Amino acid sequence: MDTKILTRNLHVPDLQEIGVYESLGGYRALARALKELSPDEIIETVKKSGLRGRGGAGFPTGLKWGFVPKNSGRPVYLCVNSDESEPGTFKDRLILEQDPHQLIEGTILSAYALGCRLAFLYIRGEYVRPAEIVERAIAQARDRGYLGKNILGSGFDLDIVVHRGAGAYICGEETALLESLEGRRGHPRLKPPFPASVGLYGSPTVINNVETLANIPHIVNNGADWYASIGVPGNAGTRLFGVSGHVVRRGVYELPMGTPLRELLVDHCGGVRPGRRLKAIVPGGSSTPVLTADQVDVRLDFDSIARAGSMLGSAGVIVMDDSTCMVKAALRISRFYAEESCGQCTQCREGTEWLHRILHRIEGGRGRQGDLELLLDLCANMKGRTICPLSDAAAMPIESYVQKFHAEFDAHIREQRCVIRDAPPVAT
Amino acid sequence: MRELSPSARLRIEELSARYPHKRSALIPSLQIAQREAGYVSEEAMVEIARLMDLSPNEVREVVSFYSLLHQQPSGRYVIRVCTNISCQLCDAEGILHHLRCRLGIAPGETTPDMKYTLLEVECLGSCGTSPVMQINNDYHDNLTPEKIDHILDGLQ
Numbered sequence: 001m002d003t004k005i006l007t008r009n010l011h012v013p014d015l016q017e018i019g020v021y022e023s024l025g026g027y028r029a030l031a032r033a034l035k036e037l038s039p040d041e042i043i044e045t046v047k048k049s050g051l052r053g054r055g056g057a058g059f060p061t062g063l064k065w066g067f068v069p070k071n072s073g074r075p076v077y078l079c080v081n082s083d084e085s086e087p088g089t090f091k092d093r094l095i096l097e098q099d100p101h102q103l104i105e106g107t108i109l110s111a112y113a114l115g116c117r118l119a120f121l122y123i124r125g126e127y128v129r130p131a132e133i134v135e136r137a138i139a140q141a142r143d144r145g146y147l148g149k150n151i152l153g154s155g156f157d158l159d160i161v162v163h164r165g166a167g168a169y170i171c172g173e174e175t176a177l178l179e180s181l182e183g184r185r186g187h188p189r190l191k192p193p194f195p196a197s198v199g200l201y202g203s204p205t206v207i208n209n210v211e212t213l214a215n216i217p218h219i220v221n222n223g224a225d226w227y228a229s230i231g232v233p234g235n236a237g238t239r240l241f242g243v244s245g246h247v248v249r250r251g252v253y254e255l256p257m258g259t260p261l262r263e264l265l266v267d268h269c270g271g272v273r274p275g276r277r278l279k280a281i282v283p284g285g286s287s288t289p290v291l292t293a294d295q296v297d298v299r300l301d302f303d304s305i306a307r308a309g310s311m312l313g314s315a316g317v318i319v320m321d322d323s324t325c326m327v328k329a330a331l332r333i334s335r336f337y338a339e340e341s342c343g344q345c346t347q348c349r350e351g352t353e354w355l356h357r358i359l360h361r362i363e364g365g366r367g368r369q370g371d372l373e374l375l376l377d378l379c380a381n382m383k384g385r386t387i388c389p390l391s392d393a394a395a396m397p398i399e400s401y402v403q404k405f406h407a408e409f410d411a412h413i414r415e416q417r418c419v420i421r422d423a424p425p426v427a428t
Numbered sequence: 429m430r431e432l433s434p435s436a437r438l439r440i441e442e443l444s445a446r447y448p449h450k451r452s453a454l455i456p457s458l459q460i461a462q463r464e465a466g467y468v469s470e471e472a473m474v475e476i477a478r479l480m481d482l483s484p485n486e487v488r489e490v491v492s493f494y495s496l497l498h499q500q501p502s503g504r505y506v507i508r509v510c511t512n513i514s515c516q517l518c519d520a521e522g523i524l525h526h527l528r529c530r531l532g533i534a535p536g537e538t539t540p541d542m543k544y545t546l547l548e549v550e551c552l553g554s555c556g557t558s559p560v561m562q563i564n565n566d567y568h569d570n571l572t573p574e575k576i577d578h579i580l581d582g583l584q
């Protein structure tokens with residue numbers, strides 16, 4: 001069965017135009033909700049639907065919304081996290097560019113549920129064209145009375161401000177995003193207090209990922225039970241899997257949660273390139289621990305991937321075939337986190353640099369006895385001790401590469417050279 | 429003269445009004461300044477600081493944090509090449525090598541005629557169509573050396 005929710009209309013020409021989106025039933029969920037549903041009813045529906053956040057951690061969305069205090073006397077803010085900077089992740093861009101109204105409708109519905117009158121869409125600075133597309137769509141929605149004052153005569157007011165980032169991976173972390181939005185360096189904040197009580201300008205704030213919010217119109221339209229029936233228990237709905245690397249057909253695939261990894265790779269992506277063999281899969285963006293080829297039957301949902309020792313994260317699936325040097329892959333990833341550490345916490349600032357230095361010498365044929373133990377020791381000390389999880393995000397993949405491909409790392413050190421690059425292709 | 433133009437100043441004032449706190453308009457204002465001059469000049473930082481009721485140092489501190497804000501003039505075409513993991517797996521190294529040879533500069537450098545700046549950057553969010561580069565605002569993906577030559581030949 002073809003269960004597409006977020007991408008089912010992407011083949012329709014000019015979907016970015018509000019008239020086209022409306023002709024496909026767009027903004028009907030909003031019109032109905034404003035007439036028939038109270039904010040609390042929407043929160044209840046989202047809770048019951050089982051929707052979990054698509055930004056990385058998989059936190060239940062309705063539960064998060066429920067943490068926002070009622071009548072705090074302060075404004076409530078909603079931030080749409082469109083920072084999408086985790087290497088291997090490119091799915092939010094698809095929605096921003098191709099179906100922006102779906103996201104805008106989801107944002108309006110969510111803001112209504114939260115009692116928010118001003119929402120921010122924080123979009124990474126490189127996404128210049130996507131930002132233009134979204135701005136244009138917002139202007140159209142305002143013209144149609146879906147944004148602005150007294151939306152569709154309901155008395156509810158809302159505006160959405162598109163805020164462009166300026167190049168910093170850390171600003172995808174929710175509290176760094178808030179700092180950046182306040183006009184500062186993207187330095188994550190200590191939690192608690194959580195943004196739901198003390199967020200943007202000290203006010204209650206909800207931060208949600210693009211894909212998370214794009215699901216809301218469908219949940220409001222079709223009901224919590226419908227949504228919960230898709231996917232597997234505890235992991236409702238579909239997921240946008242962005243597949244990159246060594247497969248025949250790369251791209252974004254929307255599949256129900258719990259789809260076997262093998263099905264994604266073989267049936268949808270056409271397997272690895274001809275003459276090659278699958279070696280490793282990173283399931284959820286570069287910060288998630290690597291899976292080996294023998295784990296290809298794992299199911300793609302938060303809980304199954306966690307049981308397999310990794311994380312579904314951003315669902316950016318990076319596929320590596322047997323031509324890949326794992327030392328080189330680890331080196332590139334370590335360089336990224338060293339570059340992007342904001343520098344506030346010592347473990348992260350020093351740890352990411354150190355990991356990078358050690359991997360650099362191993363890759364360059366200058367690895368030393370004891371380097372692998374040193375890497376693992378460093379990783380262990382970088383986890384769970386910092387203001388934000390960037391330090392964990394840097395340590396987890398390196399730890400997994402070294403553990404799962406220990407012999408390959410070892411050979412690099414012993415032979416002082418890459419043992420993969422010269423390897424001949426293997427026929428499948 | 430690297431000060432803000434009157435129209436930039438006006439846009440910054442309009443922008444400030446969109447936010448509950450005007451400091452939120454700081455980064456967008458710096459982006460306006462950069463769009464106008466090609467980089468964020470010292471004069472622009474001082475002026476923006478004044479408009480936002482901040483000290484120039486508070487502004488400098490923000491500018492130096494963000495990789496898309498430049499404090500030096502760059503070429504007319506800024507070429508950002510992603511070499512992160514998904515691109516690396518699809519030979520971003522070869523792409524970067526080709527650009528270095530063709531432009532005669534290393535990443536981080538600008539050609540003497542100020543036409544090109546070459547930068548090696550992190551994931552651009554285009555991993556499924558790698559290797560990829562961004563020239564000013566536009567992405568170019570599924571790159572090959574031939575495709576790069578064709579794109580660069582078309583730039584004035």
Ligand SMILES: Cc1cc2nc3c(=O)[nH]c(=O)nc-3n(C[C@H](O)[C@H](O)[C@H](O)COP(=O)(O)O)c2cc1C
Binds near residue numbers: 052053054082213393
């Ligand atoms: C270093 C770091 C980078 C992150 N980058 C992003 C990002 O680019 N986009 C995103 O939606 N969430 C990102 N997150 C997760 C956010 O902090 C936050 O959990 C998420 O936006 C919440 O939305 P959700 O509940 O809808 O998933 C990042 C987290 C960390 C620690």
Ligand code: FES
Binds near residue numbers: 088089511512515552
């Ligand atoms: S890794 Fe190059 S665009 Fe994502």
